[in-house]
Amino acid sequence: MNAYLLLSIAVVAEVCGSSMLKLTEGFKKIWPTMGVIAGYSIAFYTLSLSLQTLPLGLAYAIWSGVGTALTALAGIIFYKEEINLKKSMGILLIIGGVALLNSGL
Structure with a gap:
């Protein structure tokens, strides 16, 4: 299987x-806890x-960076967390950093 496809699955599962x-x-509810265990x-x-x-450096940068950005977006969409300029800029900087790492290959 393609390494980038596997990495994409890893990102989605982590998110x-x-x-x-x-x-x-606090791990008191069993079904969401099982979802966390399965996802990770x-x-x-x-x-x-x-x-x-x-x-390793590239894969981990993509996994953690894209995962962080998508998790922040999931919080905004599903948990109605606030979005502001700083949060938007942070997400863009993460994506930019991952793109920069990819360009260095």
Whole structure:
């Protein structure tokens, strides 16, 4: 399977797992907790598979950067968290940093 596809699956799984953390209420609710465990398990497994081909620094930068940006967007969309200029600029800087790392290959 394509390494970038595996990395994309890892990002989506990590965002799903991270987004469910809020629903666990401190790991007191079982189903959201199971979702967190499943999301992170899939994320780490597919990330590890992508690392068979991709350089560690690049893969981790994409995984953490894109995951952070998407998790922030998930908070805005699903949890009605506020969006402001600073948060928007931070997301854009993360995406820009990942793009810059990709261009250095």
